[in-house]
Amino acid sequence: MFKINIYLFIIFSAIVMVGCQENSDRLVDHNDEIINIAKNFIEALNNETYHEARNDLDTTMQEVLPVETLEELWTELTASVGDFIEIKDSKMTTDGDYRIIYLDGMFENDVVRFQLAFDQQDQIAGFYIL
Numbered sequence: 001m002f003k004i005n006i007y008l009f010i011i012f013s014a015i016v017m018v019g020c021q022e023n024s025d026r027l028v029d030h031n032d033e034i035i036n037i038a039k040n041f042i043e044a045l046n047n048e049t050y051h052e053a054r055n056d057l058d059t060t061m062q063e064v065l066p067v068e069t070l071e072e073l074w075t076e077l078t079a080s081v082g083d084f085i086e087i088k089d090s091k092m093t094t095d096g097d098y099r100i101i102y103l104d105g106m107f108e109n110d111v112v113r114f115q116l117a118f119d120q121q122d123q124i125a126g127f128y129i130l
Contacts (some may be wrong), residue, residue: 001068035090038101038116040123045074046084055103058123065127077129098125 037056044053050067057065065073078084088111089104095117103114117126 028034031092034099034118034122035101037118037122037124038103038114039087039090039115041127042084042087042105042114048074050074056124057121057127058119058121058125059075061124061127073083073129077112078107081110081112 010055041053041056044050048071050070053064053070054062054067057102065081085108087103088106091102093100097120100117101116101118105112105114113130115126115128115130116124120123
């Protein structure tokens with residue numbers, strides 16, 4: 001009887017570990033998707049496709065950041081630090097229900113850190129230039 005319990009424990013543990021690994025893989029994939037949405041947002045700003053950039057904003061951010069404001073913000077930024085070159089680095093943290101993405105954008109004359117907060121619907125609920 002003892003041996004059967006040990007075997008059952010080992011089998012149960014293996015199933016749980018496989019399930020945890022699958023959830024972990026899905027979480028990593030989802031995190032990569034969120035980082036890509038953030039990168040695509042910055043790329044849309046750089047390509048001056050401000051309407052496209054707004055597609056991933058939540059309704060509050062869409063009200064706060066109309067196309068004109070996004071265009072003005074990007075124009076002022078590039079006037080200050082030069083043309084955008086690439087995203088150099090990214091990292092993700094969490095704050096409550098929000099996933100916070102930090103992107104280091106390489107410009108001609110400086111590196112600028114962007115912070116984008118994503119809600120549970122994977123929409124941008126906050127955008128900051130640090």
